[in-house]
Amino acid sequence: MPIAKAWSAGLLGINGRVIEIEADLGGGLSRITLVGLPDAGLREAKDRVRSAVRNSGQPWPDGKVTLGLSPANLPKMGSAFDLGIAAAVLAASGAVPATRLLGTVLLGELALDGRIRAVRGILPGLLAARAAGYGRAVVPTDSLVEAALVDGIEVAGAPHLRDFVAWLNREAELAHPEPPGPVTPPDVPDLADVVGQPEARWALEVAAAGGHHLLLTGPPGVGKTMLAKRLPGLLPQLTPEESLEVTAVHSVDGSLSKSSPLVTIPPFVAPHYSISVPALIGGGSGLAAPGAISRAHRGVLFLDEVCEFGSQCLESLRTVLEEGEVRISRVKGSITYPARFQLVLATNPCACAPPKDADCVCSPSARRRYLAKLSGPLLDRVDLRVRLRPLSAITAHDTGAAESSETVRQRVFTARERAAHRWREHGWLSNSEVPGPALRRQFALPADATILLDRAMDRGALSGRGADRCLRIAWTLADLDGEARPGADQVSSALAFRERVAA
Template structure:
């Protein structure tokens, strides 16, 4: 008897169909797995044998050959336990082979026969739908997560006994309800940023156009506070975007299967001592997503940017430009989306107090130069907005009027984004625009203002586009269709306001 069950192998977020063919064969009793299974898949035999026996089912006294096809595809993790167990039970005629038609399964089998959720259930469910493998059996604890995927029949199962009862037709599946969605309310209000009009304006522009932002200033001037409030200005995710974000977190094993689906964009704040694999992605086997992918559709905040090794910063350049990370390995190439809003913060010098009115800088000029040289030009060129943040003294704070609240500014950000989406298509931000799209919406006078500035300041061609993108966002925040000279002038100010040398 040949039994066939389907499973989904994930290479990054990309699903691949795996056919699990089980057959009895002559030879010594035991299970023989062929088709590039990794260690966890090989260990499955021990778990499945014990689980089948302890569930009151029969472990075959003959040889079982299991082929995982296609052979050249890496198959990783304990999620293959469940389809393997189902295959063995069907090959030994303990469940009818016909009941396996259009069946896909994913889950780890415990020694007691219980079915446990595995990381990556959500992208597996997306894959099962896209590959049209048919109905999907998953651990009951992960059924809500899988049921977020529409157009797919999801069956949550507790243990092998229930799996057998369902496939024999002795029991009807329970309905799997999708996990609820939520937008966690942020307690961080832009109103708390007092006496810093330029900083407030810059985070608004960054949020509206998705522009990367560099904050330079001494310790305690509120760089992190600004970055977190910028995150709170981003509009909630659409349902399909939230699923995409949750899928990445699921692959990384960072998502509890029963957690509500968050519509809030992610905010990631890795420490500056993070490894390249931790930031970009990597690890053994199939590369796992790093902080950059985990921040997809949200904010990646890297504080003390210049403390991070230069070669790691250089590795950020391409993913920031393309909105995608590619990690190539001997056996696989993995892609993760990384459309992040990158916020970098740094002290102006090693001691942190260059330009600080409260304290004098104690750094030697050559040390300052070396420190600055670590922020490579090409990475800086990919950051549209540079501002210097100064500490606000108590007198200024006492006199400063309350600024607008996050709710007011977020509404303006949303309107600006909607204006862009109507013009260029859903999800398009000013930072994504091509040269011709930018020029089309620019007045002749604004263009000559920009050309004069570029010539006078010897800015790169990339700086030209980036300035125009920021100007586009500023015009959209004012609900103006054509970019005017004052929009270009304001955009140029955010390129040049960084202190000397940056």
């Protein structure tokens, strides 16, 4: 009984895993059996692959065809195994030699006419293949640009199964990726477009410098959304490692650009308030897919009109904000997705949201009920809270030159470099990543600097977590001021950011 092997790559979260595909041809009735925990989409590969092989001018073997996917105990999902299944069957039947299959990982979905379609997860799949020692990969032609992001592995693109068969027979060569050109980052809105709101602009700068979460409260039209959209333009560009990590998440999600797939600037994700918990956190049938919080990894998650979000959605963020990752358990297994983002919340002070507080028709209980969607535990995890005031005619017609994103970005970069230099021995990159015990022990401030924090904790206005976040903000303010360590002024300013309320 002829047996042949090919190799593909499956996904477990954003981590790839090399999958061995075995094809066994035996006698008996003509049928195809697929084993190895395939999902519904993969079980349909039997019919897709058989039609693609026949329509590409190759014979499909008679009799029983058994296809095994190994490791057998690992759930397999998606259509990326089609090309590997076709190669294993053709090699087992003797239609093509198996010499070029050794050391080669195959990824691609087959159309019924033999075209090879792009699939999700090319980048993490090839990273796993490289880590496992494979030196070559064949992917769909449309995925060549994404596949070229992985160094250390030879990548070739096949547009059709006929071309792939010709390559196996050494009758033709496949396409190779072109040398990458200069990466042009997308345009980011400029902070100079925002009119007035000096307090909120300063809070945005502090948030960017320290990686802090931010709450913006104010009537409609004062610039809350404009400020949030300009935060990515103040953040440093992603490092090469961070870029690959973020790009891998977007590759699994299927939201990569075909022309320039590498994500080099912090992503900005702003879901609508009607979003469900699985869409926000991650979920779906089988193994969970990444949600909006994972797409915002290393970037900004903006929840506009946050009081309109479901309470379950908001409360589901609490653990994620502390741990920087989300663990989702399903019947077929548990998945961990990265979710280290900056959270920006924006809300009106009440349901009627008039331009001026004096015109509000909401009762005090209605205002409290509206803002009660933001629970105490969630607000305790938000570092900076700012109240935006309505614009005046003088402010709206002010034609003076406001600071641009480039000017503010330089100060943010300087502050981030100070923080990275200070924490480099501990592996922390920003002040928001420093754990509370380290702030209270190794980097404790003198008693005269923290006296206001102690008083706030004594009267119950500040929790232990809130005190730690005040200390992180104080270190960020010291970095922006160019001082070696925070003093009483920075601590009091940090406490003022925490004590600003949304009503």
